[in-house]
Amino acid sequence: MSDASAARVVIDLDVPGPTISRHLYGHFAEHLGRCVYDGFYVGESSELPNEGGIRLDVVEALRALNIPNLRWPGGCFADEYHWMNGIGPREDRPGMVNTNWGNVVENNHFGTHEFMALCELLGAEPYVNGNVGSGTVREMSDWVEYLTRNGDSPMVRLRKENGREDPWKVPFWGIGNEAWGCGGNLTAEAYVDLARQYATFCKNHDGNELYRIAAGASDHDLAWTEALMKSISKLGGTPRDLFQAISVHYYTVPGTWEHKGSATQFGFDDYYRTMIKAQDIDRVLTGHSTVMDAYDPERKIGLVLDEWGTWWDVEPGTNPGFLYQQNALRDALVASLHFDVFHRHAERLVMANIAQTVNVLQAMVLTDDTGLVLTPTYHVFEMNKGHHDATAVPVHVVDQQAPYALDGKQLEFLSASASVKGDKALVSVTNLDPAAAADVVLDLRGATVRAHRGRLLTAPELQAHNTAAEPEVVVPTELTDITTDARGLRVTLPPHSFATIELDL
Template sequence: MTSSARAIIDLDVTGHTINRHIYGHFAEHLGRCIYDGFWVGEDSPIPNERGIRLDIVEALRALDIPNLRWPGGCFADTYHWRDGIGPREDRPQIANTNWGDVVENNHFGTHEFMDLCDMLGADAYVNGNVGSGTVQEMSEWVEYLTRGDDSPMARLRRQNGRDEPWRVPFWGIGNEAWGCGGNMSAEYYAEEARRYATFCHNHGDNRLTRIAAGAHEDDLDWTRVLMKTLTECHGCTLYGNLPYQAVSFHYYTHSGSGINTEDALPFSDDQYYRTMAYAADMDRVIRGHIAVMDSYDPTGRVGLVCDEWGTWWNVEEGTNPGFLFQQNTVRDALVAGIHFDIFHRYERLTMANIAQTVNVLQAMVLTDGDRMVLTPTYHVFEMNKGHQDARRLVSHLVEAPSTTVEGTPLDLVSLSASTKDDSALISVSHLSADADCTVTVDLRGRRADVRRARVLTGGSAADFNDVDAPDRVSPQPLEARVEDGILTVVVPPHSFSTIELDLV
């Protein structure tokens, strides 16, 4: 059984530049993301550099990872940064009460995180502590990281072995203040965010993008309060510098029953389609937040950030329930594909961070001792990396197969396209569980030749990679051709495909 889809792309009409930071990542002190993930310690037999695991770094560098968010998440609002500096043997142990109620030794702290960012070639997104911290504590952390003269915090940094300041472009003002970050009301948090952000200073030539902790999914009232409080600030408008430059929201995908309620494996076709529908609903949620922001900030000074997204299933049997370790399937990869097609549409969306990078939730990498597995989701990031900082091409999907999920139509084909340096990249997510689809794209405005086409799929949407079959789900060559300006490609069921074009 084969269906068909038709699209039109004007190769000579470009839109906004797709911000590379929507391909950001997230590393929390949660489960085996940091310890037994990124960090193995300098004495580990696993190849490492200054304690940081090298095979993970190599894999992530291949994604052109633009930024990394740390130390949380919920952990951020219990983390006191001075516990994680100085000689490792002198650092105090702390209890991670949010995730597994385990004790950790603080061997991975500020210097180790910044070292990791340097190795990855990624910008640092540091999330400060509003829930249990103080304004002074956060202000001094910014100074410690970014000030270059002989200030007290700069001297302390030098005593701990780092002479020059780091560049830290992104700073989070707490996390999920409506929940684990303090169970605050929107009005109370908005005032706190304005106060904390005021004391997160720009030092030297380091310019901070301060990100206020935003809404849970489509809680537009939370965004409305943040924007209202920001734009009605007398001192802010008087001096022209907004205390925070972005507001965030979090969106986790599941099959409709809620996070952490269903298994990553196995799942039915009904659960699969409900997951795809929930992922596609991200578009409605983003449009809602942007509409609120537009009403207070029509010129777009404040960015929207989705700094936690991904699938959230039950933990794998036999693992610590607080470690959030789940398997990663073709279904998860398609959630990523759908999300990126949505993210590409919105210029106000300035950053997004998948949760999380290693061994937690919808991870890029899973480790088992000294062995490492790249997940299907990893491959979507790699196949899609050409969209980073490319000019968006408007894609008109004029015909597509569809189905109905709980009364709501769901297109079974999603696509997006961009152009850069006389090339174009087209991404196609095909969601049908059982049918091929012939996709034809009318390429207008410039002549195009296929440079490379690849497809990611499996025998079923439940296929995954593990240490015994690390390449079960991996990109494979895909036949694609352009004749008389029409691109034709047949994509298999439950698949993610990319077509790279040379433009003349």
């Protein structure tokens, strides 16, 4: 192709931006469907390899992602979960009805100790979401004490009776979840007062510093964020005394909540609407960040996107309350697009958690009683590992083709981001065009590139997905169509593809 037909991605490798926190690649495990039970936890009597009932094949797969944190126990489930029912001998734990997800009875065999053991196996930092909706201040305060206090106290003695001598480190703590909905159907003002009360009694014990996350808005609800920020700005002392961050949730649902569409049966218009919806995460994060800047110009308060991902109709024949969906190449492109946006917002956005890790919504892995399947989305996380805790650098996409317009909205076909860590850089590029390849010049400025390697994720069809019978339909391969150019490198990206290019500087 001629230079006139090539898009150009200008990358200033010598202009450091904010650090891309590894926690932007966080995960989420709710007591929902088969995420915890059958997903992470199968019990010690299972024939599957396990440690304390925790599936080791799932642990091995997630460790390969360098999973940085795991949010638990919800989600909506968090505000009906009473942690004291999930400790002690498993046979003595009272069961509960999961009213949010399938109205099933669960036995509480996976509780606090099992979750902390899972985090230790994963090498992930725990993000515990406390119960504001149906809990009490004392219940949450006692949970923090049980987990993190040393020495002697009622909760410390109880923890030791249950087999754990030393306290755990728990850095991230959620003050309720979706308080505007399943977490209590509260107004912003009512939640703010409760959140301040609860957060006051979530103490820092024995060197464990809690990063308290107030339950934030859904989608574009900037009024909720403003109510939180107004309250925080009126607190005595520094703005970070009670809350260190506020959350927001955003799902890519191109249809309606009643008819979301199929994960694998869709046409081009469905695809375009999906990617336009996914692209809108940039506007959502910009809006909430702008409101936060008005009250916190020094950006001391973090923004946490602790639920994001695609949400489709459940797979035929499965429990509607279990939210089990397949995961196609289209989902992977939603993820790669999101990460480019996250990197641009890394100064304010400190954490993001995909919903969810196993067997629910946009999962990393799908399991059955014999093994697991890695999804296309899993591979995006793995290919982007080099961005963890790296320094974002400016990226400008120019000279690309005109955007695609549908329903009065536009989709830019090329998305990119880049970071530098030590003597290496990583460039991520996505071609969202479902039908045409993209010829792209990487205009690399400010550093000499000594060597390069590329990887590619694509498939012949957007609907392509991995199954137990065919587990490698969508897997990374070597990016071979990459050459040197006077401006840096030149790559050709197939239609609907994601690529990473690692540079030695």
